[in-house]
Amino acid sequence: xxxxxxxxxxxxxxxxxxxxxxxxxxxxxxxxxxxxxxxxxxxxxxxxxxxxxxxxxxxxxxxxxxxxxxxxxxxxxxxxxxxxxxxxxxxxxxxxxxxxxxxxxxxxxxxxxxxxxxxxxxxxxxxxxxxxxxxxxxxxxxxxxxxxxxxxxxxxxxxxxxxxxxxxxxxxxxxxxxxxxxxxxxxxxxxxxxxxxxxxxxxxxxxxxxxxxxxxxxxxxxxxxxxxxxxxxxxxxxxxxxxxxxxxxxxxxxxxxxxxxxxxxxxxxxxxxxxxxxxxxxxxxxxxxxxxxxxxxxxxxxxxxxxxxxxxxxxxxxxxxxxxxxxxxxxxxxxxxxxxxxxxxxxxxxxxxxxxxxxxxxxxxxxxxxxxxxxxxx
Ligand SMILES: *Cc1c(COP(=O)(O)O)cnc(C)c1O
Numbered sequence: 001x002x003x004x005x006x007x008x009x010x011x012x013x014x015x016x017x018x019x020x021x022x023x024x025x026x027x028x029x030x031x032x033x034x035x036x037x038x039x040x041x042x043x044x045x046x047x048x049x050x051x052x053x054x055x056x057x058x059x060x061x062x063x064x065x066x067x068x069x070x071x072x073x074x075x076x077x078x079x080x081x082x083x084x085x086x087x088x089x090x091x092x093x094x095x096x097x098x099x100x101x102x103x104x105x106x107x108x109x110x111x112x113x114x115x116x117x118x119x120x121x122x123x124x125x126x127x128x129x130x131x132x133x134x135x136x137x138x139x140x141x142x143x144x145x146x147x148x149x150x151x152x153x154x155x156x157x158x159x160x161x162x163x164x165x166x167x168x169x170x171x172x173x174x175x176x177x178x179x180x181x182x183x184x185x186x187x188x189x190x191x192x193x194x195x196x197x198x199x200x201x202x203x204x205x206x207x208x209x210x211x212x213x214x215x216x217x218x219x220x221x222x223x224x225x226x227x228x229x230x231x232x233x234x235x236x237x238x239x240x241x242x243x244x245x246x247x248x249x250x251x252x253x254x255x256x257x258x259x260x261x262x263x264x265x266x267x268x269x270x271x272x273x274x275x276x277x278x279x280x281x282x283x284x285x286x287x288x289x290x291x292x293x294x295x296x297x298x299x300x301x302x303x304x305x306x307x308x309x310x311x312x313x314x315x316x317x318x319x320x321x322x323x324x325x326x327x328x329x330x331x332x333x334x335x336x337x338x339x340x341x342x343x344x345x346x347x348x349x350x351x352x353x354x355x356x357x358x359x360x361x362x363x364x365x366x367x368x369x370x371x372x373x374x375x376x377x378x
Contacts (some may be wrong), residue, residue: 006329009248009281011361013044014370018052018244021229026057031219036058036226038295043358044230054079062224066090069100092116103129105139107150120373130190132183134170152197164203165191172210173234182316210235232354245334249327250277262316263308276320282313288350295349298331298340
């Protein structure tokens with residue numbers, strides 16, 4: 001029997017963190033809070049995060065694809081949901097039938113949605129989606145007048161309801177970057193254009209986590225919070241609570257001598273006799289290979305280094321003098337309050353951002369809800 005009774009690698013999701021973070025964002029803005037639960041709620045479970053956020057002050061949900069929106073509906077969630085990234089051939093009819101609001105980034109998307117509306121006798125609830133300078137999703141500014149013109153005609157014909165205008169900021173993690181004011185100005189012009197035609201959409205939304213924390217002028221009537229819900233603050237200004245703990249039991253422990261090598265390429269060799277622990281987790285489970293030779297884990301309250309290359313399915317920890325045996329549970333990351341590495345530490349070791357770590361945990365890792373009594377107070 002293992003100390004914590006772990007059968008294998010386990011990702012504990014503490015939804016109390018999501019509740020805490022959602023309430024914090026509510027104190028930072030008067031705008032409506034949309035909880036963005038794309039990519040399975042940033043790896044925390046989309047329906048679970050959605051439910052927690054809605055119970056703590058979020059009023060709406062946002063996802064990337066229609067499929068993600070339909071999964072929320074299938075989980076019994078009937079709050080307003082917006083889906084903003086679909087190709088013109090996506091299943092808009094299903095989306096409309098399930099009451100999913102749609103972002104419209106082009107005339108061809110609008111045409112596809114109108115066809116689905118005719119087929120299903122639904123009135124689409126639309127958010128006009130502007131590219132504010134990232135040259136990524138959203139309507140190119142030079143196409144905006146044509147898109148708005150077509151939407152206005154459809155609106156006058158009673159075929160669509162225009163619920164919102166949305167944009168996105170590409171540099172909000174640095175509030176001083178001039179890219180933010182340029183994007184905000186583009187957004188304002190686009191909204192002016194919409195209003196000039198007599199439309200007055202209730203939801204104007206531009207800010208995500210970072211801008212909500214650092215650029216109050218961008219809040220408009222709604223903010224879209226994803227990373228912040230799960231404890232990630234790209235602006236580095238605010239202390240949010242992380243909700244994930246990744247742990248795994250040691251499969252084996254062995255003694256090696258000075259000179260013995262570890263892993264593919266023999267990139268690490270013991271410089272003295274030591275004990276190595278084998279962890280049944282690798283890059284297929286979300287441990288970035290780039291963190292090889294840099295990452296640490298917590299064993300019996302002590303930080304110990306991973307040594308050698310992280311493989312697809314396994315990684316090796318140099319236990320040194322920590323006298324533990326197989327079954328001992330190592331903590332790969334957690335909130336950080338017991339000395340364990342954090343998601344942010346892993347992001348640093350892997351030269352990436354925390355978002356990539358939390359959304360990258362593989363499907364072999366068991367997900368479990370944190371027991372309420374394990375939650376930290378306050
Ligand atoms: C992912 C995403 C968000 C959420 O951004 P965070 O920085 O994670 O809060 C908001 N809006 C759009 C369009 C997104 O794609």
